[in-house]
Amino acid sequence: MAYGNKVIDHFENPRNVGSFDKLASDVGTGVVGAPECGDVMKLQIQVDENGVIKDAKFKTFGCGSAIASSSLATEWVKGRTLDDALKIRNSDIAHELSLPPVKIHCSVLAEDAIRAAINDLKEKQTVKV
Amino acid sequence: MQLDNHRPIYFDNHATTPLDPRALEAMMPYLKEEFGNAASRSHRFGWTAEEAVENARNQIARLIGAPVRKNDRGKEYTQEIIFTSGATESDNIAILGAAEFYKDKGNHIITVKTEHKAVLDPCKYLASKDYDVSYLRVGTDGLISLDELRKTITDKTILVTIMWANNEIGVLQPIREIGAICRERGVIFHTDAAQAAGKVKIDVETDNIDVLSLSGHKMYGPKGVGALYVRRKNPRVRLSPIIHGGGHERGYRSGTLNVPAIVGFGAAAEIAMNELEEESTRLKELRDYFWSEISTRLEYVELNGSLEHRLPNNLNASFAYVEGEALMMKMKDLAVSSGSACTSASLEPSYVLKELGVREELAHSSIRFGFGRFNTREEVEYAVGVVINAVEALRQMSPLYDMAKEGIDLSTVNWAGGH
Secondary structure (H helix, E strand, C coil), X not given: CCCCHHHHHHHHCCXXXXXXXXXXXXXXXXXXXXXXXXXXXXXXXXXXXXXXEEEEEEEEECCHHHHHHHHHHHHHHCCCEHHHHCCCCHHHHHHXXXXXXXXXXXXXXXXXXXXXXXXXXXXXXXXXX | CXXXXXXXXXXXXXXXXXXXXXHHHHHHHHHCCCCCCCCCCCCHHHHHHHHHHHHHHHHHHHHHCCCCEECCCCCEECCCXXXXXXXXXXXXXXXXXXXXXXXXXXXXXXXXXXXXXXXXXXXXXXHCCCCEEEEECCCCCCCCCHHHHHHHCCCCEEEEECCCECCCCCEECCHHHHHHHHHHXXXXXXXXXXXXXXXXXXXXXXXXXXXXXXXXXXXXXXXXXXXXXXXXXXXXXXXXXXXXXXXXXXHCCCCCCCHHHHHHHHHHHHHHHHHHHHHHHHHHHHHHHHHXXXXXXXXXXXXXXXXXXXXXXXXXXXXXXXXXXXXXXXXXXXXXXXXXXXXXXXXXXXXXXXXXXXXXXXXXXXXXXXXXXXXXXXXXXXXXXXXXXXXXXXXXXXXXXXXXXCXXXXXXXXXXXXX
């Protein structure tokens, strides 16, 4: 697949690869996809006391555009409130990375991963209260 | 190692091979001054072209053990080789041609689930036209069962078509035994030998073959040319043409012959025959060295298909927890291919690996390496390092690798759903 420069850049220099402790109360973890489909994304967010995402990490099993989409997603969520992060659309990711049509599902997965991580954090915080 | 003009090292010799410079040299006169039509009988241009074509026919016949006879003027000739545009066309003539010609004898065809699409698709077409097609299964080693073949042949069976070497996993079917079964039951046996020719010894007599497909560009010849061997004696095989026209190639395949390509193909066949043993030994050594390094220095690597019954130059392995397309991007100094869905237009992982029982996530993680005549030991040593570094780097960012390391059985995880 001949990708655009932005996918290549994120693939070759992925931002925010890594993991947080998924049991920590300020960390939300989203794992989406399935191995038999060829892509699994784990995206984690860490929030400060005001509910602003101060850091994000990812690990992805998937093709070049899946890795690039998750790398971009971690960059975009940083500094946003949870509500703001929920406004990130897969179409924005696909547009930013100039993903070819057959790779749109990678951006969908990245959006799903953001939502899953936020849901996880919200559930944790509800339980705590 | 210093790459030549930043071009990746070519390890995709099952897709195509570079043209051997000696084949190119043989072609040159026929691309320039010797431009005649091999069917022109009235002047020297035509005669020269025809002679070149007949010489190539003999070269190809010798590679596969087909008879080369002498006429009463001492000139060598063969009648069993037909030139086509490539192995896809050869397979189509063999399958559609036999089905049409023998339709009064029966309507049953046997093939294998792991065949190339050039065989499966003509069979699928026939299945839509009142023919019955049986698809033999393969074991985890990629091999068919001869017993299953015996049981599948009926009195309606007119053709068995089974490839010699698989294009993805390089697995070699027991061709001689299959041919013997077909001979005993009076069924025509066709084999697609596009990947096998020039790599394993072929003898259509001792291997009991009736019809055989070849491709020029898989054996260091030019693209756009192939051949079909059609047995003329014991038994005589007849095929109906699928291209109708001026009656070229004894009516089997009309159309002006591609003389320069045929000459290059012939030269490539002669080189392949002369160098087969030495080259296969060298490539097998390179392949075995590569596999031994990869499989001992990396964990979670699985070979797909039999190692014993395999082309000397093929390796197909799955690198668990790493996706094939990403791995190829990471190994950008190497030109290889993958069975991952992400590299196919259909978004389905390799059907060949699926038939072997390879789990889907491992099919996504598969890479095919095809070593070739122009690969050096130095290139293969370099490739070992590239593969190991790329796999390790991607595993560092793979959530599945982390889970495997934590001892989680991935098959028990309830995945949130994929796409």
